Amino acid sequence: MNPKEEKVKIITEEFDENDEDAGVGGQKKTSKMARQKRKKPVCGAGDPEMVSENPHLGNQPEPLQEDSDTRPLSMTTRRGPRSLPPIPSASRTGFAEFSMRERMREKLQAARSKAESTLLQEIPTPRPRRLQSPGEKELETEFGAEPGEEAQKTQQEDDSQSRSRVKFRDSVRKIKTKPPVPPGFPSAEEAYNFFTFNFDPEPEESEEKPKAKNRDGTTQEEEEGEEEEPPVQGIHKTDEQLLISATEAEAFLWGLDHAAADFVAVRPADYESAHVRLQMEKELLFVPSRLAVPTYKKLPENVQPRYLEDEGLYIGTRPDVPRTCQNIMENRLLTQEPGRRWFGDDGRIVALPNPIKPFPSRPPVLTQEQDFRAELETLYKKAVKYVHRSQHMIGSGDSPGNFQLDIDISGLIFTHHPCFSREHVLAAKLAQLYDQYLARHQRNKAKFLTDKLQALRNAVQTGLNPEKTHKSLDTTQKTINEYKSEIRQTRKLRDAEQEKDRMLLKTIIKVWKEMKSLREFQRFTNTPLKLVLRKEKVDQKADEEAYEAEIQAEISELLEEHMEEHEQKMEAYRAAYQQWKAWKKAQRAKKKKKKQAVEEHPEEEMGEPYPEEDPVKPVPPEPTDRALMEHQVRERAARSRRRPGEPLLVPELSLAGSVTPNEQCPRVEVLRREDVKRRSIYLKVIFNDKEVSRTDSRPLGADFRVHFGQIFNLQIFNWPESLTLQVYETVGHSGTTLLAQVFLPIPETTIVTGRAPIEEVEFSSNQHVTLDHEGVGSGMPFSFEADGSNQLILMTSGKVSNSVAWAIGENGIPLIPPLSQQNIGFRSALKRADAISSIGTSGLTDLKKLAKWAAESKLDPNDPNNAPLMQLISVATSGESYVPDFFRLEQLQQEFNFVSDEELNRSKRFRLLCLRSQEVPEFRNYKQIPAYDREIMEKVFQDYEKRLRDRNVIETKDHIDPHRAMVAKYLQQVRESVINRFLIAKHHFLLSDLIVEEEVPSISILGLSLFKLAEQKRPLRPRRKGRKKVAAQNLSDGDIKVLVNIIRAYDIPVRKPTASKFQQPSRSSRTFSEKHAASPTTHSPTHSADYPLSQVLVRPFVEVSFQRTICHTTTAEGPNPSWNEELELPFRAPNGDYSTSSLQSVKDDVFINIFDEVLYDVLEDDRERGSGIHTRIERHWLGCVKIPFSTIYFQAKIDGTFKIDIPPVLLGYSKERSMIIERGFDSVRSLSEGSYITLFITMEPQLVPGESVREKELVARYVSLIPFLPDTVSFAGICDLWSTSDQFLDLLAGDEEEHAVLLCNYFLSLGKKAWLVMGSAIPEGPTAYVLTREQSHYLIWNPCSGHFYGQFDTFCPLKSVGCLIGPDNIWFNIQRHDSPLRINFDVTKPKLWKPFFSRSLLYPGLSSVQPEELIYQRTDKAAAAELQDRIEKILKEKIMDWRPRHLTRWNRYCTSALRHFLPLLERSRGEDVEDDHRGELLKQLGDYRFSGFPLHMPYSELKPLIEAVYSTGVHNIDVPNVEFALAVYIHPYPKNVLSVWIYVASLIRNR
């Protein structure tokens, strides 16, 4: 090296600093190249190309130098690229071409690798790069070029890159793409131009800008290169091309080299103005325009742009590139590459929709290379956490919860302990045996096996019946054989079990005896153990029979078995015999032959082949001997079974015995006891071989039991591998000894705290202990016998009762480590051993296998131990194999059923519950359905079942008359159906049903309330105020009372003097015949004259009966009595149901009976009169008023004067209306006849009547209220169903409306003027009456009673009139008043009556719903007569029933007389007969005092008749010699309408 170079070196030192890496890399040549490249990404990552490129480019020349001339120094000298002055290079011209080429090659390589690396940089996949070795250059360059081209393509599209980058790329692309172009090298020329351009300004800028300097340098270098080039070109075609491109690349990028070397002189920095620089840059740099390129420029001339998309061709969506970038690209393309191949037909840059290639373009790398490089490659691996003994750690991967194992150590029992006395040993033995016994007893295996045997025998029996089984004979035979073998086995097992049981029992008894004798011997007792043998008597005979039967069965089976065996043996024997015979024969033949042979070859005799194989002649098997077998069986039975009739022995072990106190024991025993006391025990809990806790030390009890009762909660982290308890014993204050270790099993995952059973784990120790007292020691021989024989060696042993379970977390999740953590190997081993034990947890998963296992092992499906398993299997297998071929709704219903349907039907209780919830009337209010079936009487259902049964059966018992029975039935059905609908409707609520809310007050209400303020505080005539109403549902029995206020009565009939038989009483001029309302009666005062003279008055009192409760008032006097008394009667709702609907259907009536109290002096002896009065009170029924409860319920109160229903004939009484005093005001009253009573009836508390406008409810109510017959109790109906007259007649049932309509129709057909009156009456409430017009006045008819009243009759029950209904119109009452007394019935006056059809709404001429005509059938008279007899008979029976304590005599004579009168009464309709009748009776029965009356009723059914008779109280007379008479008469009318007369009388013979 020359001094110049040295100098340069020094200079370069300064520059080198930043190039160090590169420089070193370069110096180390090829081997270092790899490293260099590897480093490149590192530098490049931080900076864009320009920066990263420079060092590489810069260092390229250096290797050239080093390589060529300064190779020896390369290790020490490190010079920057700029250290190469142009002169030395010139001086180097002397070097051979070779060295120059070398250099060029180096450069080229460097440039390429750089280009490559930059490309690779962009593709961020860190791939192992190939090492370049000089020998592979050609190959490599080719490879290298390709990625370049690839990159170029990508770059073209990747316009979004930074400008500078684009610029660089551009040039690279140029470089790289050029080579393929054929010689001519336009790109080379360009490059050349480019460089020459650069060269010009070089001198100025070299100092300032390293870049410029670089460029400068490069150019120089390039020049050299250029010079060298042509020869190279000629030699290597490929090389040359690459070289050119390489030089170009260098030319462009390399420029930092020589600048420093050129101008070493120190000068102030040149300043260049920005303007100038810009100018310069403008010249130097190409900046493509951002403006859009006009289309024509991009297309060949005279070509119109063609848009493929418009032509309907598909073009993919172009990648989203900003317009500016595109413009720049286009401009550049246009400038740099005049050809338009980059432009499509539409004038845009050709672009693929997706710039990413679907497959990698890099060619596969050669394997050898890879191998070589792979060694050097650093692989990236994700960091892996070190898992610490994962097997034993829990929760490292999964939920890192804390797991908890609860160990409950409840206590410890020693089954043997060194301190055991002999008695203790025996006691332990006994206890153990007893435990065993209990366990066996509980399992009761013998019983189970016996049952099984029985079942098998049965199976065989049935199997033997061929007609019963449909299986083929084969299978049957097979199964039978199987059964039989099973029977044998089972029997053996059973026998063994029984024997064991018996042995056990015997042993227990034996041990107990031993113990007893021991206790006796040692004269003290150590243990409280006591064995009691309880004998259970058995039925000797049955037992014997069973025993014998069993034995017989066994014998027969055995016989059969033996027979079979025998058969087999015989078979074998026969075969053997045959064989033997054959052999014999053969032998004989042989012998014969032999003989001959012997004769021929005597020497051969010795060669007799198998002389000793002579088969023995088989012995035929002996047939079995029955007797012998029986003997055997019996013997066995006697051994193993309880003898017949022998009582069952049940041992019972108790701790009832007493232990002898210390002071009574011998010294050795006391010593032993003291020793025991000194000992104490504690346990250590060892978890995974580590002590985790220990129990308290507890003293050993005298009974060798230690109670710990401690629970250890182990918070575990490691998977439990072992769990051990160590039993330690402390004796006094000396040290502790480890007695034994107890290994506890790790609980199954299913066992959690609270569910774990207490288990006993046995332990034993092998320690040898000898003690100097009574204690037997451990591991030491001892004996119970006095002589020391029968030695026993017992080791310390015991049981620890404990339970181990997994704890349950706060949220109920067991704190169990996940299953996956468990040792699988261990489990599977367990599984193989016993499938059942593994079922608890993981065994469940593989049910198929389990089923298979079960099938293979022939698990007994009847064994209770296997029951859960079998069930599991059946569930599992059925679920899989069974695919139903139908679709089912609610397919899970079965699972959700509470019980099976059969059970539901069978159980009385469930049935009752069902019926109640269906609201079946009989059970709707059934309270407290018993908890058990057995407590439900069958009786409960009787009524209901009867009703169901009778639904279609028409019962005539109650009704007698078939037609009425039918009607009643029909009505019953109608009622039921309506009630059912009503029940449904009842579950719909309106707001008003639930919520009480004040109505928005209207002005009128407000006004009224204001007006009220001005009201008098205490009005003179106080009115009853409305009370607060009580909702009905929350009531119970006794809450409701019916209040009846009896105020007064008018015109009560008065007694007639008891006339003698012969006295013909004058006929009263006041007869009922004058009862025509139209003509006011005129009273003849004649008769009244004698009245005041008569002593006999009437002493009436009122008796009110309701629901068989009776109250009565005090007795008043006179025909116009005034009581003013309030009677209180309790009310009971049917079935205790106080719901509205139920109350509405109450059919009870309030009977208000008026009686006359008659006092008879019974004192026989007048002399005693001074000292005492003996009177007998009799009461005579005068009449009654009947008010249905429903009226009271709906009306809330009934206030008014009622006509007393007085029988037309009242024997012994007459109606005297002659009181002169009264006449003054009587004119109004006298308008009508009869007696009257003023009442006020109400309920306390007032109930809310079921007023509701809903139709269904009303319909229901209607039906519930509908009377069976027209004239029975009529119920108030707010709204009813009206049936037509023919229906009404057919049904013979209806209420006021039907009656009124029919009556009105009858009137109309008679040609009268008649209207239906809708109004309200007493006692019916809202009702329908009929109004007829006579010549000058109106008559009001009560259609139900048939009575009529004049319009001005004060006592007309009709109290208000709402509207009138005529045949062609309806009129509404718009008058001030509605009382019939005060209104005008002239409907023609529009001011008084508002017609429905008026001029505005014309009558449309509606047709009637009624049939044209009614058809009447004649009633069967015979049937009526029969009915009459029956009714009479029944009534008589009833009266006798009502007098249970008295004799009821029937006066036949009177009865016939009465019967005779009844038709007369019917004929005269109850009028005008009284006196004749009475006269007649008196004539006949003169000797009797009697009271009696006829009752008249329409016939509906029997019950009302009975009630009516009952209510008269005739039967209540308890005069000893009273006689009765009762007669019934039925008069039939057409259409089966029957009128019933009942005449009841009581007679007392006059003395």
Place this chain on the structure above:
Amino acid sequence: MAAAGPSVFLLMVNGQVESAQFPEYDDLYCKYCFVYGQDWAPTAGLEEGISQITSKSQDVRQALVWNFPIDVTFKSTNPYGWPQIVLSVYGPDVFGNDVVRGYGAAHLPLSPGRHKRTIPMFVPESTSKLQKFTSWFMGRRPEYTDPKVVAQGEGREVTRVRSQGFVTLLFNVVTKDMRKLGYDTGPSDTQGVSGPSPPPGRPL
């Protein structure tokens, strides 16, 4: 069939209507009653009660404390229709009229032990704004015809209610013979959890 076991089970409940929270109201009293099925019958104790009037506490809690005892015993054959306690709270409005401040119901606890229940209370709403005004003005708020309505589901669809406050109840429940009749209402297991039990007494 001697000693065939009980035929009824008993449910004894005592406790108290402890307190209430009605943020806007003061001087309230409450009534309680029981609604139960047909198979139930009260055997002892009071079936309904009406408490004293209580005023708000002066502290921040503003609690209305009644501490009104409940003590009732039922017998039954069937758990169906298990008793419910129905509470209704009343108090004066601005005009001094006694108006209802809340209705509420809850089943008595099924399992024996001590239970605390907080029952949200509600009142029926007026049907219209005008109605609301007048009812407020007149002091006659809408009320249920029978407080027992709130213990039943039927018919509630026609009503609208507004929530009002809370009442806290405390029950101590004791049952007898439930288990014998086959009804298990107790906690899953009462034994073995609470404390150590001695080993089953077996003679030694």
